[in-house]
Amino acid sequence: xxxxxxxxxxxxxxxxxxxxxxxxxxxxxxxxxxxxxxxxxxxxxxxxxxxxxxxxxxxxxxxxxxxxxxxxxxxxxxxxxxxxxxxxxxxxxxxxxxxxxxxxxxxxxxxxxxxxxxxxxx
Numbered sequence: 001x002x003x004x005x006x007x008x009x010x011x012x013x014x015x016x017x018x019x020x021x022x023x024x025x026x027x028x029x030x031x032x033x034x035x036x037x038x039x040x041x042x043x044x045x046x047x048x049x050x051x052x053x054x055x056x057x058x059x060x061x062x063x064x065x066x067x068x069x070x071x072x073x074x075x076x077x078x079x080x081x082x083x084x085x086x087x088x089x090x091x092x093x094x095x096x097x098x099x100x101x102x103x104x105x106x107x108x109x110x111x112x113x114x115x116x117x118x119x120x121x122x
Contacts, residue, residue, distance in 0.1 A: 036054065037054045037055060037056050037098070038053050038054065038055060039055070039072055039074040039075070040055060040057070040070070040071065040072045040074050040075035040076060040077045041074035041075045042074075043055070043075075043077060043103060043111060043113070044075055044077065044111065047103050047105040047111035048103060048105065049103060049104065049105040049106075050102050050103065050104075051102065051103045052100070052101075052102055053100075053101060053102070053103055053113060054098060054099070054100050055070065055072055055077075055098070055099050055113065056072060056096070056097070056098045056099075056121060057070055057071050057072030057073065057096070057097065058070070058071055058072075058093055058094065058095065058096060058097065059079070059091060059092075059093060059095075059097065060076070060093050061093065063078065066080050066081055066082055066083065067079070067080055067112075068080075068081060070099065070113070077110075077111065077112060077113060078110065078112040078113075079099065079101070079112060079113040079114075079115050080104075080112060080113070080114050080115060081099075081115040081118060082115075085115060085116065085117065085118055086118060087118060087119060087120060089120055091118075091120065095120060096120065096121045096122065097118055097119065097120055097121060098118070098119050098121050099113065099115045099117070099118050100115070100116050100117040100118075101113040101114050101115040101116050101117075102114050102116070
């Protein structure tokens with residue numbers, strides 16, 4: 001009986017240690033995981049479906065439900081941002097932002113960015 005309790009304690013401790021290790025790894029944002037910002041012109045020139053992108057610029061207007069027009073000065077592209085992905089701070093057309101997302105490139109529509117994260121920059 002004591003042997004089983006000891007074995008179960010070791011097993012549970014191992015699982016907890018693995019879980020903590022996974023959380024720490026999931027939060028790493030060092031050089032190997034960060035994408036360099038691209039330009040809208042780069043994306044429009046060669047849109048690759050599901051390619052991860054980072055863009056810096058401004059949301060210039062809302063064009064539909066969760067759809068916005070984004071510009072970085074090199075061009076404009078439609079972006080889809082779910083309401084829960086917006087930061088707490090308010091954003092207007094003059095607020096500099098950085099977006100992380102994926103290119104959605106469909107035959108029948110122009111490319112757009114499915115935004116996964118948005119942050120205000122300085």
